[in-house]
Amino acid sequence: MNCAQTIADYAFRSIGYGERLLPRSDFTLCQQFTLIGSGMIWNIYFGVLALLSGFILATAVAVGKGSSNRILRKCSEWFIFIFRGSPLFIQFFFAYFLFLSLKGVFPIFRPLTSATLGALIVLFFNTAAYSGEIFYGALQSIPKGDAEAADAYGLSGWGRFRRVIWPTMLRLGWPAYTNEAIFLFHATTLVFFAGFPAKQQRGDALYYANYFADKTFNPFIPYPILAGYFILLTLIIIGIFGIINTRLNRHLPQDAKRKIRYRPQLIR
Template identity: 65%
Template sequence: MRSCQESFDAYILRSLGGDYGERLLPRGVDITLCDQVFLIASGLIWNVYFAALALAAGFFVATALAVAKFSENPFLSKPASGFIFLFRGSPLFIQFFFAYEVFILLPRAGIEINLIFTTITAETRWLARATSGALVVLWLNTSAYTAEIFYGALRAIPKGDLEAADAYGMSGFTKFRRIIWPTMMRLAWPSYTNEAIFLTHATTLVFFSGFPAWQQSGDALYYARYFADQTFNPFVSYPIVAAYFIVLTLVVIGLFGMANKRLNRHLPQTVRPKFRFRPQYIR
């Protein structure tokens, strides 16, 4: 029976693959509580990876989509509305499955792009891996949901703020940068925090979909399911996952709460809106 220190050394970075720990997972009666705690913690690295990168990339795409949907130009608003409707109207699990099937159908040698003077080959094999293909799906999904949140905030901007900007003679981009975008962020931030929490939880679907875990290097829920199958006791590994995600949720709330204070720093303390966590149970 290995000690907790030995379990920590063997499994805390096991999900990264390669030479970062034991190649073989513990089996049967050899599984200890420390094995489950540290190996599931190792898998949490991938959950943080998916959530952080998808949110970071999706934030900018969502801003562009929200502005396009808010535009009076139908050539901008219609495609943006269609994209948002597509990804908000279909289940995330189905999006993972469909995207994986599309990615593996792409030519393994890559796609040739003719640039007249030369032909380049775009690699496509990387899209069939969870670390990249699943990240693309999460990025597009959160972009759609966040864009709808930002669009609602754009519609809620007081007209008086826009009229004051016009009265000062601000140009279109200056008005967006100094008035529209900051106000949109302040109005949308509480709902955007809920989206960040939901996306963090949704990363557990990656290895339940078609994307395979290379060398049994999966996320936290992947290892929890492995332990439940090995020990025939789901009441140890799954509560460990739940505890880790509760802590991760508190971290997200803390970070977004600090950002909320930063966004409202210009307001007096007495009228500054307090950040409250309102879980979005039904998306």
């Protein structure tokens, strides 16, 4: 089988299209690149949806933590504390067994026992907590002059938040939020180790990398391929977030613009 045929057979196998059986012998580099790349579809799915939905909740949590309303403030503080204070790996296991228990009583929870939705919900809450703390810090760093200028122009309530507070909060918190986005995509590999099953061997990139490592007894080929895909994904994220960062800071002088620097998190 040539490489072109391998790509045609396995490029979308992780989402149910193409050859159903995995290769059993005579593993080639093309097969490993193709199947691990196919698994990356799930990692991108988890990362993109969790990031987009988590961004909305993170903004609400940041505003809630900075609110003068004691109930909103305490709910936001505890939400951040719980999801930042516990390991993501444990959150996956706890959520899976919680959804599994609820499924027996309420059948509506059955879809949540699959990684497609269950793992996504865990990543959604986790990134919302981390991002919420980032945005809260940015919210506290907004110069008083900006808020006073908004008051002077007669802006209040939603108009004041939408036109002055929220854009400034994003501008100040965007470099740190970029690092959170990168780590979120890296954290999607933990789905493989969680309790959520990969139905019909439709796993993520780490699932296929582990498959080849077990079959060939040589982890020094599939895992570097996996790392290469994530390095490429990281560069794409930095590029996209860099464009947004430039847009957010377009009104500032060149020497005053906040540049994005990738700072990997060793412990979460």
